[in-house]
Amino acid sequence: MIPDTHRLDAEIRLRPTVPSDAASLAVSLARSRAYMQPWEPIRPDAFYTEEGQRERLVALFGDRDAGRAAPWVLADEEDRAVGGFNLSGIVLGPLRSGTLGYWVDVEYAGRGLATAAVRLICEMARDGLGLHRIEAGTVIENAASQRVLAKCGFEEYGTAPQFLYINGRWRDHRLFQRILHDGPPKDLPTAAEG
Template identity: 75%
Template sequence: MIHDIHRLDAEVRLRPVTLADAAPLSVALTRSRAYMQPWEPVRPDSFYTEQGQRERLAALLADREAGRVMSWVLADEEDRAIGAFNLNAIVLGPFRSATFGYWVDVEYAGRGLATAAVRRICELARDELHLHRVEAGTVLDNIASQRVLVKCGFEQFGMAPRYLHINGEWRDHCLFQRILHDGPPTG
């Protein structure tokens, strides 16, 4: 189920985000700030504070209640959030699609956790949300994220010039999608 906990390895689980994740997300984001800078928007210092994360999470949880977003965190063995995964802009009806966004704490990067989480969330998107497709975009030089997407069955379907304002400038993005099923819209 979407709101269940899913073990990804011996130490890390994928679980729904809660307001209690504000403090550990603040720590993980601060620790990973320089590492993620090439692929992230410029954010105010307040974004990296516990209060900034609490406000962001409150908005995410409201969007989850409205059916627009599903959000999870990677949680370590002490249940501290060490990464985040979101299905954003969920559209139902005949489109049945969402956009994917994610990041993993620099201390946990390169362990296959993003790949395991993306795979699991794609299963949930197909089986629980009955989505037809999921898409994601990466800046052209984010090779690691592109590898995650390809390993999880995403195919590049285009390139969007000046797509998002990342690291202080409008950046071109590779666009990927994964078709989850070809059945009729349900749910």
């Protein structure tokens, strides 16, 4: 089981995303739109509205309920979402992997919050979800996100040419992974048992 909330600093905590986050997500994403533009797909204006975020969360919660995703937000002192972290594409069985994506509001960037949250999510993925590895990708030029991943123990393992359609064109990405543990999955037989 994944704990509900974790304090990252005096003002900010990491907690699971809830439906009522739609309004503050819309405000934070709209405020950070230009800041995040080089690293994000071009989104319709409706994405930056409460209704647009409500629709996005419905899909995200569907993936969460099916065991394919684990979404969190950074929440400020007034419980407003000021960043988002999502472990998506979760696969169990012998793979035990997920893909991490994240963003932090422009007003909270540069405070180490992404690093603290990614470290914590890695622990929760290992201990709460039983994952073996997490992967993440960044646009080649996104040095800030690459520093976060390196500080959190991710290793670069390759480059994916024209990986995602970001900011109006196909962009190459650096691919990273972190191996969370070397033990066997708790719910699968080991060689000695087989």
